[in-house]
Amino acid sequence: MKIAIVGSGLVGQAWAIVFARGGHEVNMWDGDPAAVAHAQALITKQVADLHNAGLITDPAGLIARIQSVMTLEEALAGAQYAQESLPERLEMKKEIFAKMDALAAPSTVLASSTSSIPASAFTENLAGRGRCLIAHPVNPPYLVPVVEICGAPWTDAAVVQRTWDVMEGVGQKPVKIHKELKGFVLNRLQGALLREAFRLVENGYVDAEGLDVTVKEGLGLRWSFMGPFETIDLNAPDGLADYAHRFDEMYQAMSLEQTSTDHWSEDVIQKLEAQRRALLPKDKLLARRLWRDRRLMALAAHKKSAEE
């Protein structure tokens, strides 16, 4: 298959790797020609890391499948699927989707990586709006495989299904979001948990380190290979409904204290920032991000072998 990558920032680069790793030919384009050259160098580095971690076998072959092109028209020529990853600005999405819709063959799927703008906000007036949708990754998608797929009300069901198939075909883990909503599912769940986490620290029950330990040495372990529903399904003798009936009372009582919709206060932000900087000085952030990516690679390799 031929894939068009529209926008070659961090997200676009990672998508290029995902599709090329999956065996597809990738045309990568960016409004800024310098950005594309820069992207090629960064891709080479990331592919080397993946190879060193034992996650891919043919780095040269993978890189050879990624071509930089000079125009959007070239990127879309012959592409069955296009993945747009420009900055999160509505006007830019409107402009690029209008161009993509005008240039691409009618059967090309046009997907956006946006994490916050619903497809209906920038595709309504397009002739080909039925082939436009969101395919929202987590960065970097070659290490974190979930992809949230969410159409506008006018997106063809067949386009949703083709996007799902494309993603599954390259080893990603697609999730269908049936209706548009703020933040899709992943950030909604993250937001609900973060809101409680900020509140617990703000009210002095726990500090940032203790809260992170509670998740990384407790709650997050089962979630990392089962998710929250399978976790509770296995946590009561008779399954999920049994669990819900046993613990509804407890969780409902807690929820009465979990309703604040305030903005995060500058006080709690600064308290948390100070606690984090005591654990990790600012000049160590970059090194720690590289550590995180190595840990994600090791976890991906572990999960692959555990699932075999």
Add this chain to the structure above:
Amino acid sequence: MKIAIVGSGLVGQAWAIVFARGGHEVNMWDGDPAAVAHAQALITKQVADLHNAGLITDPAGLIARIQSVMTLEEALAGAQYAQESLPERLEMKKEIFAKMDALAAPSTVLASSTSSIPASAFTENLAGRGRCLIAHPVNPPYLVPVVEICGAPWTDAAVVQRTWDVMEGVGQKPVKIHKELKGFVLNRLQGALLREAFRLVENGYVDAEGLDVTVKEGLGLRWSFMGPFETIDLNAPDGLADYAHRFDEMYQAMSLEQTSTDHWSEDVIQKLEAQRRALLPKDKLLARRLWRDRRLMALAAHKKSAEE
């Protein structure tokens, strides 16, 4: 050190393994003598599983350190630390803590495994209330290392610290909860996320399987080795405060739709139950629990090697 295990159900058995694995002598007692004999057999089985997974090296030595005793007095004789794991009933906690406080040497720490009853509810009138507190595990604690440590307002700070040291000494990951609260930290976070998860399914945005994929192939990966605060700290160029300022607006907007304190409706419970049963029939629950424990063991081994 000598450890008293009070109550030999699933939680008590698992604690016996944790302390014996840590090199301590364990006296295990239960109000029902038949339960203790049963517990010994189950412990032998669990220790064999840990040995097969490469997580312990001397199963016979570990088992030899666990002694069943016939009276609570024998269990507490010479014990520096006692861990109570009876059923979650306030009257039982009051009764057993009164007995433990009367029988144990004044310096013995008296800890309860309760996940839902604060220490102040059953220790207020005890002469030795200053040495009583909660040490709440996740089941099974030999695979999920977090322990929430939470005293009553009258618990001595030195007792909290000794409990922390005991836990760290046997390889658990203790977290200090500074003030009593409903559900401690782990279940508060789980409750906040589950409430949003139930809501998203109830309103038709996603199904149970898609939500679990979103977590196990996305959100849960970084949380399983970093926790939520370190995750966001590394997700903005300048760290946590930078992230909070960038995304407060988005999360605050979502929170306006995340305030329901209703009980989980029977409709959504049955919808989720039906979706789970389509993925995993009821007669496969037990086999899947064994799979979960094998995956937890494999993940523990992976994390151990990744952290070395």
